[in-house]
Amino acid sequence: MTEDRTPPGTAHINDTEITPEIVAEHGLKPDEYEKVVAHMGRTPNMTELGVFSVMWSEHCSYKSSRKWLKKLPVSGPQVIQGPGENAGVIDIGDGDAAVFKMESHNHPSFIEPYQGAATGVGGIMRDVFTMGARPVANMNALRFGDPSHPKTRHLVAGVVHGIGGYGNCIGVPTVGGEVNFDSCYNGNILVNAMCVGLARTDKIFYAAATGIGAPVVYVGSKTGRDGIHGATMASAEFDDASEEKRPTVQVGDPFTEKLLLEACQELMASDAIIAIQDMGAAGLTSSSVEMADKGGVGIVLDLDKVPCRETHMTGYEMLLSESQERMLMVLKPGRESEAEAIFLRWGLDFAVVGSLTDTGRMVVHHEGRMIADMPLEPLADGAPEYDRPYTPTPLAPHIDPSQVDDTNITDALKTLMGCSEIASRRWIYEQYDSMVMGDTLAGPGGDAALVRVHGTKKALAISTDVTPRYCLAQPVEGGKQAVAEAYRNISATGATPLAITNCLNFGNPERPEIMGQFVECLEGMGAACEALDFPVVSGNVSLYNETNGQGINPTPAIGGVGLIEDYEKAVGNAFTQSNQYIFVLGKTEGHLGSSLYQRFILQDDAIYAPPSVDLELERKHGEFVRDLIDAGIVNAVHDISDGGLLVAVAEMCLPHNVGCHIDDDNTAKFWFGEDQGRYVMVGDDADKILAQANASGLTLTYLGKTGGTELTIAERVHISVEELHAIHENWLPDYMKTV
């Protein structure tokens, strides 16, 4: 829309006639435009069309997904605020609350990896501190294309620098995450950022604006032309020309965000704020529409008061700008000067840009004319809701076990430990400050990160999980597995899983097979959340993750949060001493379909049925593990996931260089199958552990003992831990070094 930078006095953008082409450029379908006209009772002008187009974009309106999101379990005694606010809130006792959400920044990160990833981190932190919380931990879930794709290395480097550049500067530790490489992401990487904050339950801030006449206040950075139509971009497929959209990627300023965080915390300590909302996607438009609509009021804005960093910005541009580090708040009348003093001291802009009305409409003035007058309700809730047609995902066949060769367990283990999916992520996470704030009890590399609630014995356990190849093969099982793995990772530390956020990354929902993946993944997720008492409290949907018609694997990333009352009871996932007994909890059938063994050892790229998840057993196993940790009977626990049992055992050897001896030899299926619901557990008192398992009626298998400098199995397998370590550590740095 650059041609619209008209100086005052010349033709106004609103004088432009709305043509079908202009409607299409705004991403609105003809029938959607008809609805806009009906709601308006007249033809909208350009500014109004712009506002409708972003509010009704997939990104802001969830028009394809809403019907299915409503089916997810969102409540429980621990839930203070479920989906619908800036972030979800759960009760963690003693008047403390954990506030968290995960969000995607996929399209911008593909176009401009540093800024795309950085502003993704900045945006999610604002969502959390808008609620009155101080962010205490960042996580991320990243998916890149095949390592051999020419762009992958550049994207990894840029995204990692961007995440670090933002999070390190603002001083919130990045404590963990997950990374996959798969050719399905070659043209459409996924950058999902999660933030967890802490607040007091009696000091949670919400977006609902109330109080006719109350001042609407703009704080933070100045508004520029960056990010205009970012929400619309995030709601469309990509093609080769998409990189020309670089100007629609926002630019982040973590220093300003740090000041904004401190200033907001200072003002929040008073009672001057009625409502607060960050200006994220669709900027000033969506924040004002959401605040006014949630409060059932109207809003009038005077754009001449908006702090701008560029000249001759049109009202259209100001309303749609996605400039970062900005907040909109409604203050109690008369409290403006007190608030202004705080923001000015932190060197931030502060401007009263409007007030609340009783009209139920959004009215916008600029340069002496009214440039928009729209009913709020249809903007916020009136977006079309689609029940898009979907086709069920065909049932994947089971893998033929006769292909499996049992002779090369050692080679297979080495290959898996150094493959792109399992190799150490140290090159990535050492670029993130994981320790600032002085409460990171367990940072990257564990099953779940552990972050202490400052000044208490409590700690939050946080994990992000999904296995997209399972979701592709059988979305219902994949959806269940993503939730179950988060549950498992949290349980493995000793913490009780409490709630999840999600970031649902899928392809084009207008294709029935993609919509089928979405519907089925959500069905699986919902069942798991229900069975595990692990409700969804916030989330984000990212559709149209396609480039040139190639969709990504369905990737519903789950961010789980749990609580341990006494962090001194928490355990790690590594062998720490010799002569301890190693057990496997759960049945090992040797399921190889959709496993990493299939991908890297059999090198078979057909789609086979993934392992299924027994939710009832999952819950029992989680409770059992937590009870044993609480009683101090086990002192290391690791969940079994990618690569199966032997990979899990090998991973446990690495951190402290403690080997192990496994007594009985077995098949490749046994060692590398990815059957679900299993944990490796280590303890001193074998009898006690066995007795507990018997009493609970659970399957527990004795494997062997820790000790030595090698991982050995009977007489057949001997690998030095040092060699495993080198294989595991070297892949990523070697890969990033290659030009």
Added chain:
Amino acid sequence: MQASVIVFPGSNCDRDVAVCLEAATGKKPNMVWHGNSDLPDSDVIVLPGGFSYGDYLRCGSMAANSPIMKEVVLKAQKGTAVLGICNGFQVLTECGLLPGVLMQNADLNFVCRNTRLIVDNNTTPFTGLYQQGEEVVIPVAHNEGNYFADDETLDELSGEGRIVLSYAPEDNPNGACKNIAGICDASGRVLGMMPHPERRAETALGGEDGKRMFTGLVEALS
């Protein structure tokens, strides 16, 4: 012992170090805003880690010119102990209390991890509770920790025992000259160091090697 922590816009380890100082002294440190020109009486002044002024011009250079730093320099010249950690070390080199400069890490990446450090001088007020030559583990977290000075300065620093902390030779995370992790001024009362002792001052966070810096200060200055 009374400590003061200077808070610049963008400081982000101010609370972390305040927690350790309070644990060691039993008293809350003064948190002093960068815009102040008055510094309350203190036995030690701490410049914390972080990204003062966003580190946008050059790390520490804006902070070195903030109003409070005139006071810090005056107090340092009169013998008050000053500890600069990470960004604080960068500020100390920028304001001239310490020689040399902290360049971008040799591999151009931010690095956050534990490092093995050698205590090369245990006669300063900061290191009195460490053994001479002792190896300790303290984490780093920085993008610009690559200490550089000309040969003459480096010779002077090592000749005068002013290299207080160095990375174990095979564990230098940033390419610093002579593996330098921390240096002091000629009086021994101004220490700048890249590693973060406040991040390793309790067993729950992995160890207590950093704690002795704070308890040692109390012993030396009370």
